[in-house]
Amino acid sequence: MALMRMAVAAIILVDLAIRSTDLEAHYTNLGVLPLHVLFERAWNPYQFSLHTMSGLWEVQALLFALAAALAVGLLLGWRTRWMTLGSWLLLVSLQNRNPLIAQGGDDLLRMLLFWGLFLPWGRVWAKDARELPAPAHYSCFGVATAAFVVQVALVYVCTAFLKNAPEWTTEGTAIYYALSLDQVLMPAGRLLYPHYELMRWLTHFTYYTELLLPILLFMPVATNTCRLLFVLVLFGFHAGISLTLFVGLFFLISFAALLGLLPTPAMNWLEARLGPAVQLGAAHLARWREQLPVWQTPLQVELRLALHPRVPQHRHFRLLPALRDTVLLVLLGYVVWWNLDGIVTPRYGMGEPLRWFGYLFRTDQHWGMFAPAVFKDDGWYILEGSTRDGRLLDLYRGGRRVSYAKPASIMALHKNDRWRKYSENYLFVDNDWMRAYYCNYMLRVWHDNPKNPPLTHLNVVYMKEVSLPHYRVQGPSREVLCGCDAPPR
Known part of the structure; x- marks a missing residue:
């Protein structure tokens, strides 16, 4: 002990x-x-x-x-x-x-x-x-x-x-x-x-x-x-x-x-x-x-x-x-x-x-790890920012040009498991209220760095894949979870 x-x-x-x-x-x-x-x-x-x-x-x-x-x-x-x-x-x-x-x-x-x-x-x-x-x-x-x-x-x-x-x-x-x-x-x-x-x-x-x-x-x-x-x-x-x-x-x-x-x-x-x-x-x-x-x-x-x-x-x-x-x-x-x-x-x-x-x-507890079944819905996120000159930048990947191709490692995109859990939670429909706060926060953090080009709009995009039996996959399909406009600068 x-x-x-x-x-x-x-x-x-x-x-x-x-x-x-x-x-x-x-x-x-x-x-x-x-x-x-x-x-x-x-x-x-x-x-x-x-x-x-x-x-x-x-x-x-x-x-x-x-x-x-x-x-x-x-x-x-x-x-x-x-x-x-x-x-x-x-x-x-x-x-x-x-x-x-x-x-x-x-x-x-x-x-x-x-x-x-x-x-x-x-x-x-x-x-x-x-x-x-x-x-x-x-x-x-x-x-x-x-x-x-x-x-x-x-x-x-x-x-x-x-x-x-x-x-x-x-x-x-x-x-x-x-x-x-x-x-x-x-x-x-x-x-x-x-x-x-x-x-x-x-x-x-x-x-x-x-x-x-x-x-x-x-x-x-x-x-x-x-x-x-x-x-x-x-x-x-x-x-x-x-x-x-x-x-x-x-x-x-x-x-x-x-x-x-x-x-x-x-x-x-x-x-x-x-x-x-x-x-x-x-x-x-x-x-x-x-x-x-x-x-x-x-x-x-x-x-x-x-x-x-x-x-x-x-x-x-x-x-x-x-x-x-x-x-x-x-x-x-x-x-x-x-x-x-x-x-x-x-x-x-x-x-x-x-x-x-x-x-x-806080003696409340629930041990439903991967229960009652494992999620079939999978995918990855894109923070799709629009610049004034029409470019689409992915804030999730340091401001690189948006690519809808599947990353080599989706897990590596998350800073830590807290952020991974957060992104899992705001994906649920019952938690859709979380998305606007996340979108505005990421937009503010982006603009806090003067080296970053100004954005006019930001979309939180989920590229959804559905796992099927025997290594088959349905998708991916592009789903816009929410969007937010940048304040005038």
Whole structure:
């Protein structure tokens, strides 16, 4: 769990670094989602966001810096409980500021921090642990750890149940259609794509792995072996996905969750081989870490008392674990019910009046990755700008002359996976209101550079292709999603 804590903190830092490159575009009033549009079009009244206090990039930069500082504290295990709480609050706030770029990995990262509030993941390999005696053993069982294990199982079981289209269950063509999506196709996916029968086999393997492998997490016998097998298979599973499909940070977040499931024998094996390197790194950090003040959380005080039974325990310390476990059981039941809501019949589903808690604390989650079926519609975008002398320039490709030919790599046109997700969302008819803000933003950014020729009009064009069975394609066809005129200059 300490290893998972450090991995989660590192991923938060990477996520912040990637998001910071689009600070103005995604989080300010000058970007694609100004605050008044967020509240009008994409806001849930039960949610909160500190990032909505201002539309200025300077305020957003301060919040980003604060989130990074908290993540560093979490990485070091300094005031772990408070660093976890602060990181979770700011992550929820950041995700709520722009839901149009959210993806499944964001849900998992948020839930790892949420359950981390109750996990003893600062008990070892942490600044806080230096003032505590070494644990008698490294196995840990309780409601919090059970909730974490169930959460990981829900990710895979629920996505399998949601994949109820024939492409997954009978035809075995889901991976073929996934690799037909040029917007997410990675180089290794190009190598796999010509092998139709292999993709059919991998489709069935993926479906039944997600559906049945989580059973290993609850085996009462050979628990360590089953747990290690679960971790190793899914490490390979997510590594394969990351090499074939552009999924952003999702595979790294999944790796972090799997680290928390490594059994004690596996950790002992790793520590024996990595111990010298870890000790060398710790020696370099020791002087700086000694400058951090010692601080005890209430949970650590409670743990210290439990480890020293000769010290008299007050009644309220004895009541804390029972109260915490009761709350955790209720939370776990709520999360399980939320996940089953899209699977069970509406009669047993969660009614809207009960969803306020999930929206407020962001325990809401949906694991519909490529579910119920894989998109068949594919294509690429052209930002078709018209100059005063009649030329057509493609802003998506640095202002080169417009070409309607298919690019060699469509995935490479996206700056990062946040922009890819954004472009996926504004393609949907229900989100057509997004397009005008995007169009005007790109037009303004273009004119902010005095070296660029002035434009009179900009069209957001989608070159649509439809994937058909056995490597057949319908299209491409040119679709103008929206257009905007440049203001007089």
